[in-house]
Amino acid sequence: GSRRQRFVDKNGRCNVQHGNLGGETSRYLSDLFTTLVDLKWRWNLFIFILTYTVAWLFMASMWWVIAYMRGDLNKAHDDSYTPCVANVYNFPSAFLFFIETEATIGYGYRYITDKCPEGIILFLFQSILGSIVDAFLIGCMFIKMSQPKKRAETLMFSEHAAISMRDGKLTLMFRVGNLRNSHMVSAQIRCKLLKSRQTPEGEFLPLDQLELDVGFSTGADQLFLVSPLTICHVIDAKSPFYDLSQRSMQTEQFEIVVILEGIVETTGMTCQARTSYTEDEVLWGHRFFPVISLEEGFFKVDYSQFHATFEVPTPPYSVKEQEEMLLMSSPLIAPAVSNSKERNNSVECLDGLDEVGTKLPSKLQKITGREDFPKKLLRMSSTTSEKAYSMGDLPMKLQRISSVPGNSEEKLVSKTTKMMSDPISQSVADLPPKLQKLSGGGRMEGNLPPKLRKMNSDRFT
Numbered sequence: 001g002s003r004r005q006r007f008v009d010k011n012g013r014c015n016v017q018h019g020n021l022g023g024e025t026s027r028y029l030s031d032l033f034t035t036l037v038d039l040k041w042r043w044n045l046f047i048f049i050l051t052y053t054v055a056w057l058f059m060a061s062m063w064w065v066i067a068y069m070r071g072d073l074n075k076a077h078d079d080s081y082t083p084c085v086a087n088v089y090n091f092p093s094a095f096l097f098f099i100e101t102e103a104t105i106g107y108g109y110r111y112i113t114d115k116c117p118e119g120i121i122l123f124l125f126q127s128i129l130g131s132i133v134d135a136f137l138i139g140c141m142f143i144k145m146s147q148p149k150k151r152a153e154t155l156m157f158s159e160h161a162a163i164s165m166r167d168g169k170l171t172l173m174f175r176v177g178n179l180r181n182s183h184m185v186s187a188q189i190r191c192k193l194l195k196s197r198q199t200p201e202g203e204f205l206p207l208d209q210l211e212l213d214v215g216f217s218t219g220a221d222q223l224f225l226v227s228p229l230t231i232c233h234v235i236d237a238k239s240p241f242y243d244l245s246q247r248s249m250q251t252e253q254f255e256i257v258v259i260l261e262g263i264v265e266t267t268g269m270t271c272q273a274r275t276s277y278t279e280d281e282v283l284w285g286h287r288f289f290p291v292i293s294l295e296e297g298f299f300k301v302d303y304s305q306f307h308a309t310f311e312v313p314t315p316p317y318s319v320k321e322q323e324e325m326l327l328m329s330s331p332l333i334a335p336a337v338s339n340s341k342e343r344n345n346s347v348e349c350l351d352g353l354d355e356v357g358t359k360l361p362s363k364l365q366k367i368t369g370r371e372d373f374p375k376k377l378l379r380m381s382s383t384t385s386e387k388a389y390s391m392g393d394l395p396m397k398l399q400r401i402s403s404v405p406g407n408s409e410e411k412l413v414s415k416t417t418k419m420m421s422d423p424i425s426q427s428v429a430d431l432p433p434k435l436q437k438l439s440g441g442g443r444m445e446g447n448l449p450p451k452l453r454k455m456n457s458d459r460f461t
Helices: 021-030 032-037 041-070 091-102 117-145 148-154 319-328 339-360 362-369 375-381 396-402 408-419 431-438 448-461
Strands: 155-157 161-166 169-178 183-198 203-213 230-236 255-264 272-278 283-284 286-288 292-295 298-301 310-311
Touching: 021 032, 032 117, 041 091, 041 117, 091 117, 148 155, 148 272, 155 255, 155 272, 161 286, 169 255, 169 286, 169 319, 183 230
Parallel strands: 161 283
Antiparallel strands: 155 169, 161 169, 169 230, 183 203, 183 255, 255 272, 286 310, 292 298
């Protein structure tokens, strides 16, 4: 099909044209300096040359007019007569005199005399006008040359973005690199998701801009950009990609615009580098190749691998689907019908159990993790909707039966059953941590680090 229309090109150019400005065009002239700096180089050079040429011709003709009015042109070769300007007898000679004065060269052959006050006034006017034209045009050229836009050329973004698991969370990642040794001072990165959508009121927003959090809350968006960095956006319930799965990627249409801003160390000017990733440039289940290696006394960055990714096992489900699966596989987390009072009781009881678990010696902890732990506690924790056991404590086979029939979650549980060792009596608590996570069980396991236990209890309350 036809190439997808991008909002921002890979090199950061925005594909937006302003039309039908009407009377607003005059605003460009009121800000003439910026207008000139923004012009393309060919126009800049053209205006530069044109302005100087016109100014020079105008001033030279003024000197010629003075000589003509005084009648100096006829008597130029008369030795006894003192002209306004010595040796000016036609337009070329007047032009040469002007250039000598303007460029402060002065060959000593053409010079101004004290016989004409109008010449002196014109001389002052020429000096002032010349300085203004120089200041304006040279300043314009200087700023155009030193524009920090060019610094953005040595900031690099990876061709593709990748989605895969990192620290147990589904994460969208892309890579940023700085090709120069000079730093970007206080570099900051931001991400915008551009996506058309319709509001509940029926208003259509053609390019709605949503913020993608790449560390604004934690300060991770402030980069120390010396070696290439992988920028991460964790996909969670707050993320716009919460229900993005590998399957839905085929039909989605979105564009991620990345903006990297910082101060150029050498000039102190602020520079902005931009790029964008459309949905077909986001690779599901990929991870970036490492590019840094330790050499003799320094770290070496291999830029040949900068854009390279490789496939890693990644669940094809969206975070939303994964969370629903977890809820299905452990009803303890979300009792179907229970009033809040009962729920709170069960929570308190479970938290108590957690504490007991940590204080017990490891042998006893193991026992508590199994299905034969005190009936009394179980009864307290069970709610009206639950059977007397939590999912985590049932043998795997039974768990499988108890999960609602015809659910995609069955696949998930059966997968873990296959991976398990044979004895049915083994409880989830003895599974490797990865599987425990999948089955959502192992709640009563005391071996969890305190931080995770706290997180778990937070989820309950």
